[in-house]
Amino acid sequence: MQNAYRHTTRLVRGLDKLAAKSPAASELADCMVLMTAAANELLSASRLTNRLWHSVGQLAELRCAVRIEESRPLPETIFDNLPPEVVLDQQGVGDLIDKVRKILGEIESETTDLAIGMSMLAAGNTAPENNCRSLAELARQLGGSPRLMRNLNDKVSIPSSLIRPVVANVSDRLTRPEGPQLADAVMVCPAITGSKAGKDAVKPFVDAIGAIFPLIKVPALAPVRHALIRKFPYAEHAATRVLTDVTTKPFVHFSPILLVGPPGSGKSTFVRILADQLNVGLMRVDGANDFSSGFSGTERRWSTSEPCRPFMAVARFRQANPIVLVDEIDKATSRQDYGRLWDSMLQFMEPETASRFPDPCLQVELDLRHVSIIATANELSxxxxxxxxRFRIIEFPKPELRHLEALVPDILQTIAMDQGIHTRFIDPLDQIEVAALARQWRGGSIRPLKRAIEAILRARDRMRADCLH
Known part of the structure; x- marks a missing residue:
């Protein structure tokens, strides 16, 4: 056994030396460490955490990609290797795809438990008592056991080597790693000098030119996650994946995110509540109505000249790190007569180019690397x-019938806000009304559910009016 351990260690070291030339060597080395590390080799946890979270993201993206579009039947050649007695029609293919997606979901769930546990081990948290022989078994036990997670410390200290630990799942407070202090404010747009025509073009944004704007710090993430799950009980996994991007950052900033889900699943509302909970501004861009490259700004020589959308968000909210939501990005025009929204977004999705963006209206380089770009889409084709x-693709599911009772209170609150009244003036739905909703709404889009609840409230008002007469 000791000789086998030495041979494995020697092989891992050799693969690590080859990692600079071949990424596959690094992946193979990490795989061997995961399979052979003993439960007391906690130093290996830091090495494996990043790889595991990367695998979780890949599995989620693969599950999102394995879908069947009604308008695009899958090529028959995909199933050429099936036995001749197996005949699949389009419905059969759809059932097979559903089974594959279910299996991928189960693998993703198990990998997430393993990644959570490995993050906890890397952060120095271990179970009080364990009889695990391998590091993987110990991590899986920590990540998948609510009892063990409750017994851990209230604070989780995250080492700087971790990229995406889901600490919101295991702790109500987050202690950030020690490190060099970052500036908490930046100058997004330097002072501008130029002609009178140039001054006229930038006049609406004069307060944002040469100004220093604060960077909004990341608040405690557990309350943010709880608020999102309370309103979107069917999207707990999506909320967790979104928040992992800011668990180790001092200031709010997301790498570009694309939320993909069916119409009416609440993607846009999710982003709005996320921004509210993080105390950052949110500027919405309607992808379906953006017919040009105006996202990146228009030339100063035009009478309708405007700076790029990310800078307009900075100027509106007076923050250096607001969120720009590009809603229904899949519905943007594909014509290139005046440029495309898709092409104009690319410059803001890489830190290097976003930090030195040459705005065509302001005619200076802007520092927009702190602005987060989040988009929504129904499909990716x-x-x-x-x-x-450039996007981190996150699947946003649709609500199901079992989520009905959890959805009703927030929809009532939304209706009250739309009517400009306090929620205490709207009585909760009783069991008879909820049962009526369950017969009419079987899951899917939230919009018809909201209309059905509004119809119930109108019926209440008519009954009250009839009683008065």
Whole structure:
């Protein structure tokens, strides 16, 4: 056994030396460490955490990609290797795809438990008593056991080497790693000098030119996650994946995110509540109505000249790190007569280019690397490859019938806000009304559910009016 351990260690070291030339060597080395590390080799946890979270993201993206579109039947050649007695029609293919997605979901769930536990081990948290022989078994036990997670410390200290630990799942407070102090404010747009025509073009944004704007710090993430799950009980996994991006950052900033889900699942509302909970501004861009490259700004020589949308968000909210939501990005025009929204977004999705963006209206370089870009879409087939390559794709599911009772209170609150009244003036739905809703709404889009609840409230008002007469 000791000789086998030495041979494995020697092989891992050799693979690590080859990692600079071949990424596959690094992946193979990490795989061997995961399979052979003993429960007391806690130093290996830090090495494995990043790899595991990367695997979780890949599994989620693969599950999102394995879908069947009604308008695009799958090629028959995909199933050429099936036995001749197996005949699949389009419905059969859809059932097979559903089974594959279910299996991928189960693997993703198990990998997430393993990644959570490995993050906890890397942060120095271990179970009080364990009889695990391998590090993987110990991590899986920590990540998948609510009892063990409750017994851990209230604070989780995250080492700087971790990229995406889901600390919101295991702790109500987050202690950030020690490190060099970052500036908490930046100058997004330097002072501008130029002609009178130039001054006229930038006059509406004069308060944002040469000004120093604060960077909004990341608050405690557990309350943020709880608020999102309370309103979107069917999207707990999506909320967790979104928040992992800011668990180790001092200031709010997301790498580009694309939420993909069916119409009416609440993607746009999710982003709005996320921004509210993080105390950052949110500027919405309607992808379906953006017919040009105006997202990146228009030339100063035009009478309708405007700076780029990210800078307009900075100027509106007077923050250096607001969120820009590009809603229904898959419905943007594909014509290139005046430029495309998709192409104009690319410059803001890489830190290097976003930090030195040459705005065509202001005619200076802007520092927009702290602005977060989040987009929503119903499906991915129309989006160009270079754009998809820059997004972290997160599947946003649709609500099901079992989520009905959890959804009703927040929908009542939304209706009260729309009517400009306090929620205490709207009585909760009783069991008879909820049962009536369950017969009419079987899951899917929230919009018809909201209309059905509004119809119930109108029926209440009519009954009260009839009683008065």
């Amino acid at each position: 129309r989006l160009p490859g270079p754009l998809l390559d």
